[in-house]
Amino acid sequence: MKITTIAWRDNKIRLIDQTKLPDKLEYIHIDKLEDLWSAIKRLKVRGAPALGAAAALGVYLGMKDVQAKDFNAFSRALARVAGYIAGSRPTARNLFWGLERTRRVVQKNKDKNLFALKKLILKEARKIIAEDRLSCRRLAGYGSKLIKDKDTILTICNAGILATIDYGTALGVIYRAKREGKRIRVFVCETRPLLQGSRLSAWELKKSGIALTVICDNMAASLMQQGKINKVIAGADRIAANGDTANKIGTYSLAALSQYHNIPFYIAAPVSTFDLSAQSGKDIPIEERNRREVSELLFKKRVAPAGVKVFNPAFDVTPHNLIRAIITDRGIIRPPYKRNIKRVVSR
């Protein structure tokens, strides 16, 4: 399927409004930083790699009209813009990585004038987009080697086209395996509360001709018990130096259940999702979101009684010992993670 989740077009950020899927494929065009912030916060654009691109493009949006008297003033404005974007969502590593990439390119070009610096920021953002296209395809190439003909793969949330520029991580592996002629069946956890599984993954898997079945999150264990799942592959929002992985809430549940049923559990993510400054999962901030995401169905219909307490963490942390391997764009990382992650990621 040929679509692009996020792009720079006609001096605007063009992105698919993912809150409208699967009902309609609708593009929105953003030329104000505040609108991007709210698009990120409200998950119109989501998925770690896509957020990396969104953050870098956002820096350009926020900086393109800045009039600074010198480099230091420009640099301070950049820090303000980056800080503002960083406040949208705390967990996805790529968001911060995207901001950092633009900061670094500016710092390395102190001698350039403001016009040139702005151009460099946009160039860097577009480079992130171009790299993501390649990186997803490389990752898929490595990951596909783990997939056998007739495998039935369980996944959660959306780590596909819509979470990246145009190919996906966990789902990219499946697209590649299919292209290689492997007959794959996919079970998708609907992924409460916001249903990225049934809304987004089901949409793109179906468009891509993959045989898929949607289940409620609480049905996964029963399928494993019945021997119907061969492999589990999930994306990642942030991976610590020891391999502990933050991803959509429910991922840890699948990892623990995979362990219990002796099913290999894989994480698929580009190296940009690794955060070597986080020693373990304990160092990863976990976003807690609006209770209404749980107590109301897609903000439309109240289901829990008024006033009932709700817990709504958007992510959980899967400890590294439950992960059989991490599929990256630089190859497959296996335990011992601490050593092997360092070797692969910091090269």
Add this chain to the structure above:
Amino acid sequence: MKITTIAWRDNKIRLIDQTKLPDKLEYIHIDKLEDLWSAIKRLKVRGAPALGAAAALGVYLGMKDVQAKDFNAFSRALARVAGYIAGSRPTARNLFWGLERTRRVVQKNKDKNLFALKKLILKEARKIIAEDRLSCRRLAGYGSKLIKDKDTILTICNAGILATIDYGTALGVIYRAKREGKRIRVFVCETRPLLQGSRLSAWELKKSGIALTVICDNMAASLMQQGKINKVIAGADRIAANGDTANKIGTYSLAALSQYHNIPFYIAAPVSTFDLSAQSGKDIPIEERNRREVSELLFKKRVAPAGVKVFNPAFDVTPHNLIRAIITDRGIIRPPYKRNIKRVVSR
């Protein structure tokens, strides 16, 4: 809280329409067998013990106007009515047990006239209701001994007032523990697809003054990982002779996760839920329900793309080895289950 889920009033079955909760507490009055069948099918009344009462009352509804020329004709009519009710939902043991109770009372009174037989059916149905009130309270008394002050208990679906006549099984244990002065906190899994946890359990727990938090089903593992859950208690729809237990989909997931996190997992159910003719879980029929329960949110809004395949089993089977104990109205049954269930249930 003083409410009665199902009762016989003014020659009609009066029941709470549970599809309307938590928005409104609405009673419906049923005087046609077909309406009862559809109320059961559409889960206006649900929960194994409540279905036992509904089935027996339904037999009376179906038989009260029957004109049969002799006992055999009456008996055949009864079999037809029971067969019709039995076709509504296949898994809940108490439904069949309720039908069987009315059949047996008729068989034991072959000498009575039709008028008397009809009276006896109604009497038996009302006896089932009276017994359930007592049985839930006895069960709660036994179960409460397992609960410590300050326990945090996780539950799924609704095994409370609304699943019985007026007290509950798993939630009855919690109500009793609270009455004994134990400070209990409860986490309730919302229980997709039909949200009996967030709609029904949250409603009655809140009305009963229990401290509760609603979570999505995929958050339970994360709470366990963080050491926030001391015990898990679930109800049951049917328990086999070896202790294997069919209950709401997602129960097995919690049981396996409890095992992985070394948290005690309990089943709470009256002896009427045991089916000694089922040797193991393999002999329990599992109802598969309408795909729209998953692909649409409460039949209101389509979330999965049109035409996507959906798997929607209403129940799963928890193998006996994951169950620490089964709390019944005749005491607590512990392993080895095959021997101990036989001893307690068939006495």
